[in-house]
Amino acid sequence: MTGLRSIDGVASGPAWDYDKLVFEDRVHRILYTDPRIFDEEMTKIFGAVWVYLGHESQIPAPNDFVATRMGRRPLILVRDSEGVLRALYNRCTHRGSTVCREARGSAKSFQCGYHGWTFLNSGKLNGVPWPDGYADNFEDEKFNLAQVPRVESYRGFVFGTLNLDAPSLADYLGGVAGPLDEWLDRHPGGKVVVCEANRLKFKGNWKLLYDNSADGYHVVFSHRSLLAMENRFDEDGDKGMAFYKSSPDNAPMYVRYFGNGHHFKDKRPNVEDRPGALWEIEGPHPGMEHFEASLRQRLGDRADLALDLASSEPVNINVFPNLHILGNHIQVSTPVSVDETDTTWYGTAVVDETGELEGTVDAVNALRMRTQESFPNFGEVDDLVNFEQIQVGFQAEEDEWVYMHRGLGIPDRFEVDDDGVITGPPTDEVFMREHMKAWKRLMMAEPRIAISRTV
């Protein structure tokens, strides 16, 4: 294991005094615009906490791999020949070229295109052309691919961290594992598989997306065109997120902060707790009437359960810093630079190994693909442009502050339980204030960052 954030003993300290940039009610614009802060985040956030790397269903068999990133680090997430999950650095130990240039596939080894060094999918150096030209012993670990020293899976979600002092993944997730479990457990067998994605990007800082992820305040404004579209056959309709329309803070939904930057917007209480209720608020989708009729004919009374599985689950589960469960999506955000972020909306499909759906799983998925395409096409594009316009607004450098104080100072606005979990009204910015505190703590810490080359 090698320490990273020091070169020749010169440690790199905080770029700024973050106490002067992050306050209870507001943060400074340079958090979103300063490349030095961004560089520091790549270590102190995207190196130091558990970062989501991929889903096990993307690499189901030994030797499967998928390219991913941890912050900007290019990684290959592999299930090696022995079945071990590893996050290899896609970085040749010779002179640094990437050793894998495919987005995914199956390979027992990776050969660098530059001088042909070859590595097993465990990361071990396996061969060097004309080795007699070297005085080295290539059995030395230092020539193996670097890898993320700690990789763990939580029910199919694979995370990694470089921080040797980070808590276990389960402890890091803490309370947010509850909604994650419930989201998984609504599916047969308690699992899903990913099935391609709506891949988007925006010219803005990654935190703009995280700040938005439990924001119930923007919905009827940023998504006005989507709400109008989904209810165009009946203006007073209740399709989609219509429960935000009149006075969302009086609705039974809530926002909850769990600690470590994780939060949860639970919109399920807005929907009646009975089979078919989710399906009833789905807007129009391709194939809807055909598949509903066919599922009702095939499943009778049980059709509502199948139709609910094709419907969007009304939750936003946000795992700091880069994983969002929204509806049926696994949304991942990946910083590219201080003002550019990729956000990939992986679709999920239902698997039915025990026959719970009596042979209708393909029909459920045919519907579920279409319900999932709606939001990225007609909702997210508008949010992303609003984020880009924030980045434009931030160029006004003398106007320094970004306010996130909705709800602050209003008595009895929140409940805090014995574990410190905070619950408040859905349009409140309390979750943002809390994840910014977590961000500040991380940026002011000196994590023990390391890589491994042990296979």
Add this chain to the structure above:
Amino acid sequence: MDAPDPSTGSYYVSDDFYAALVEDFSGWQTPDRAITDAALRESCAQFLAEEARLLDSDRLDDWLALFVPECIYWVPGTRDGDPRREIAIAFDDRRRLEDRIFRLRTGEAWSQRPRSRTTRMVSNIELFSTPDPEIAMVRSNFLTVEFRDGETRIWSGWNGHRLRDMTTRWKILVKQVNLIDYDQNLRNPSIVL
């Protein structure tokens, strides 16, 4: 009983419809199916130019009128995939296309405020026959230049049009848009391609 109106109920996007769609769009660009009739190719080129012009001039209702009622607009996120099992960049039936146009017209679709201006070049047009003498498959390359909010950028790839009634007036059954960067993260994909 009257056929259901595809603008209000999506009955036609069925198992059989999907299966036929996937079949129709696999392995169709073969030399033995190439149509060489010059007049037919010319009328097809004119039709594709008209489609491009209607989109470029934001005449979306007129554009939609080029489609049969039970149509599909499909932007795959993979090559040779099956839309029943995987997410597409877009997979619109008639009603969802009308949704798409409705949303753009609300004036509150922020991704299109300001609206994009586009210029489309369509070229390399090739026609292929199908077992149905009234239906042709058409492949064309496109280069769409989009200007929006001070920036100019390019969308490119090839279109697969499934067209009907080639002897009278062309109609679009399916438009499949194959972007060259279909597997990449795309910035603001909110125009009709």
